[in-house]
Amino acid sequence: MKYNYKTLYEKNSAFWNSRPRAKRALLFSNHALTLLFFFAYAGLLAWAIWDGLETESLIKLLFIPLFCLFAVAVLRLAIDRPRPYSERGANITPILRKKSKDKESFPSRHLACAFVIATVFLPHFLGAGICLIVLGLLLGYIRFALGVHYPSDLFGGMVLGLLCGLFLLV
Secondary structure (H helix, E strand, O other), rough: OOHHHHHHHHHHHHHHHHHHHHHHHHHHHHHHHHHHHHHHHHHHHHHHHOOOOOOHHHHHHHHHHHHHHHHHHHHHHOOOOOOOOOOOOOOOOOOOOOOOOOOOOOHHHHHHHHHHHHHHHHHOOHHHHHHHHHHHHHHHHHHHHOOOOOOOHHHHHHHHHHHHHHHHOO
16 A cells, blocks of 8 residues: 555544644644743753753753754755645645745654653653653654644654664763
8 A cells, every 4th residue: 555645644634624622732732742842851951950960961961952953954954855735736735834944844853852852861760751752752743733744754853863862871
């Protein structure tokens, strides 16, 4: 069976578009989870400073997520993949239309950041790290459901975030 993004997305968006409250919850969840990852990471940094984490670990904790964000930016510029709704002939109406560039979809910045943050939590707070990984998967589905990424964009962001985060463990 051949994978057809448009068919898969249309079935998914029909579900959300036919349920206005659920659609609002989906949009809210996108923003709430994005903020949750930001504040979780800020909290981890504050804890690391407060707890007196050794300098080398603190530097890794700070620079590995920054490196991941830089890697995403470079890959997006190099690959320049259009978003699903802006690709020629796609005829997809996303639930959330991006106001900025319609290009630079691969890899997903949201997922790369979510998974690098989840991974850097693991050695310090295992339970929170696992919880953040699960929430990262949920965020991945939400980004697909909103129509702003192909599944491969999301998978690429997830893998990049995990790989960057694993450097902290080395």
